[in-house]
Amino acid sequence: MQETADVLVIGTGTAGFTLALACRKGGRQVAVVDDKPYGGTCGRNGCEPEKYLMQAAQVVHLTRQMSGQGITVPAAMDWPALIRSKSAFSNGVPERTERAFQQAGIKMYFGTAHFLSPETVAIGSETTVRAETIVIATGARPAPLDFPGAGLVVETSDFMEMKNLPRRVLFIGGGCLALSFGHVARAAGADVTILQRGERVLKNFDLEMAQLAAKAARARGINIVTGITAAMAEKVQGAFMTYGKGGCTEAFPSDLIVNTSGRIPDLDPVDPEAGAVARSARGVTVNEFLQSVSNPRVWAIGDACDSPYLLSTVADMEAEVAADNILTGNRRRPDYQGVPSMAQAQPPLSFVGLTEAQARQSGKKFRINRGSTDSWPSSRRIGQQGGFYKVLIEEETGKILGAHLLGQNAGETINIFALALKFGISNSELRQILWTYPTFISDVKDMIE
Numbered sequence: 001m002q003e004t005a006d007v008l009v010i011g012t013g014t015a016g017f018t019l020a021l022a023c024r025k026g027g028r029q030v031a032v033v034d035d036k037p038y039g040g041t042c043g044r045n046g047c048e049p050e051k052y053l054m055q056a057a058q059v060v061h062l063t064r065q066m067s068g069q070g071i072t073v074p075a076a077m078d079w080p081a082l083i084r085s086k087s088a089f090s091n092g093v094p095e096r097t098e099r100a101f102q103q104a105g106i107k108m109y110f111g112t113a114h115f116l117s118p119e120t121v122a123i124g125s126e127t128t129v130r131a132e133t134i135v136i137a138t139g140a141r142p143a144p145l146d147f148p149g150a151g152l153v154v155e156t157s158d159f160m161e162m163k164n165l166p167r168r169v170l171f172i173g174g175g176c177l178a179l180s181f182g183h184v185a186r187a188a189g190a191d192v193t194i195l196q197r198g199e200r201v202l203k204n205f206d207l208e209m210a211q212l213a214a215k216a217a218r219a220r221g222i223n224i225v226t227g228i229t230a231a232m233a234e235k236v237q238g239a240f241m242t243y244g245k246g247g248c249t250e251a252f253p254s255d256l257i258v259n260t261s262g263r264i265p266d267l268d269p270v271d272p273e274a275g276a277v278a279r280s281a282r283g284v285t286v287n288e289f290l291q292s293v294s295n296p297r298v299w300a301i302g303d304a305c306d307s308p309y310l311l312s313t314v315a316d317m318e319a320e321v322a323a324d325n326i327l328t329g330n331r332r333r334p335d336y337q338g339v340p341s342m343a344q345a346q347p348p349l350s351f352v353g354l355t356e357a358q359a360r361q362s363g364k365k366f367r368i369n370r371g372s373t374d375s376w377p378s379s380r381r382i383g384q385q386g387g388f389y390k391v392l393i394e395e396e397t398g399k400i401l402g403a404h405l406l407g408q409n410a411g412e413t414i415n416i417f418a419l420a421l422k423f424g425i426s427n428s429e430l431r432q433i434l435w436t437y438p439t440f441i442s443d444v445k446d447m448i449e
């Protein structure tokens, strides 16, 4: 079957969804295709279900944390019930996504798409679509582990579907996902180990803050082992053994091994080379307008393009920018200034802007406001120990260069700093705002003097 479209979008996740609807609104004949249930990673097995589980873990952690303040412990997690309610929460995503496309008059295909030529895409073995514009929004997939026994390792999407949680859980890789799911498993009562290849966890975060987050995780009983590369897995007498290769070869017994070793652009099945679409290991190579540098008919957005972030917020912004460029010509560039991100740990760690090391490298003159929040009422009223903040303020202008927060509500409070960074609001201007009090956000005033 040979079909045509003005715009064919490959992938229906955050990026593909936003772009398809925007192009349809702009009057184009739009078609979408996905080889999995519609809706992509964020809603089905990424941000949303992860947060759902983390929210439950947070209640358990908080209850324990506040046991000295009249709260009765232990609060416990009923894992099978939690997974059932999480599934009820996220199972509706494909249907809602399809309904939105249908209402907008977008043609839907189901199957794996791959380029046949620079202007034609095959969907499965029976359909081909020739499109004026082709958008690659295929997202990212877990980085494959290529050591012996890697087949014993499950993905985070499997972890979120486990009917029962085994007693010992091992995470390979020490990024956001390991910290987050590690805290979830720990709150459910599991013995948790995180194996991290580098000398530190959370490599994209400020070093000092990442170390404090690791300390908080360890204080909650999570075993973090750094400087070890997982190099082999096998099943011995019913348990999994993962062998690390670092300074020494060590065995880490567990009942479940989860891959949290990073994510890579999901491009092989789409066969970019057949479409004359250049790519690197970081994704489709795009110009400043998110258009392929080698095939002007093609745009790439979200986790599939070689932009600096793998975040839902960024995927959505890139989709809006690319849609505008497709509809009205190349005018808009994505703006990566002030993108906040967060590790959903307990307590959460968030940041925006420069780390201390990056600020020093930049040659800018700045001061650092930093300190523990343990004595602050916002920490004391929830029994929080280990909260910390670090704000980098440019000397001459008072502009916020970077902000780093470890503590309850850090993922929300960081948005104030993101606003300041994006719009160049100085610390003295920020101090003039009257925040609702007492809240976590009203602490911002004390961080930016």
Ligand SMILES: Cc1cc2nc3c(=O)[nH]c(=O)nc-3n(C[C@H](O)[C@H](O)[C@H](O)COP(=O)(O)OP(=O)(O)OC[C@H]3O[C@@H](n4cnc5c(N)ncnc54)[C@H](O)[C@@H]3O)c2cc1C
Residues within 6 Å of the ligand: 010, 011, 012, 013, 014, 015, 016, 033, 034, 035, 036, 037, 038, 039, 040, 041, 042, 045, 046, 047, 048, 050, 111, 112, 113, 114, 137, 138, 139, 140, 156, 177, 266, 269, 270, 301, 302, 303, 304, 310, 311, 312, 313, 314, 315
């Ligand atoms: C566990 C987890 C937690 C996360 N938490 C956060 C968070 O808290 N905050 C945040 O901002 N980001 C988070 N992220 C990252 C965020 O989910 C992604 O950045 C975002 O979903 C990327 O959107 P996308 O549209 O580019 O790709 P996706 O949402 O992955 O969509 C790509 C779609 O393309 C389809 N596809 C791929 N190849 C083909 C093909 N050849 N043919 C047809 N269809 C194809 C896939 O099936 C998929 O549906 C998390 C990610 C994970 C895995």
Ligand SMILES: NC(=O)c1ccc[n+]([C@@H]2O[C@H](COP(=O)([O-])OP(=O)(O)OC[C@H]3O[C@@H](n4cnc5c(N)ncnc54)[C@H](O)[C@@H]3O)[C@@H](O)[C@H]2O)c1
Residues within 6 Å of the ligand: 145, 172, 173, 174, 175, 176, 177, 178, 195, 196, 197, 198, 202, 203, 228, 229, 230, 231, 260, 261, 262, 263, 309, 310, 311, 341, 342, 343, 344
């Ligand atoms: N809240 C958020 O903002 C959020 C949450 C989750 C994920 N994400 C996105 O998802 C992406 C993936 O996150 P992630 O945590 O999986 O990856 P990551 O890239 O942040 O961390 C993975 C770590 O695993 C280590 N590693 C790789 N192979 C290893 C091995 N064999 N043994 C031991 N360690 C090994 C790497 O050195 C790396 O430090 C991130 O880029 C992030 O942007 C964002």
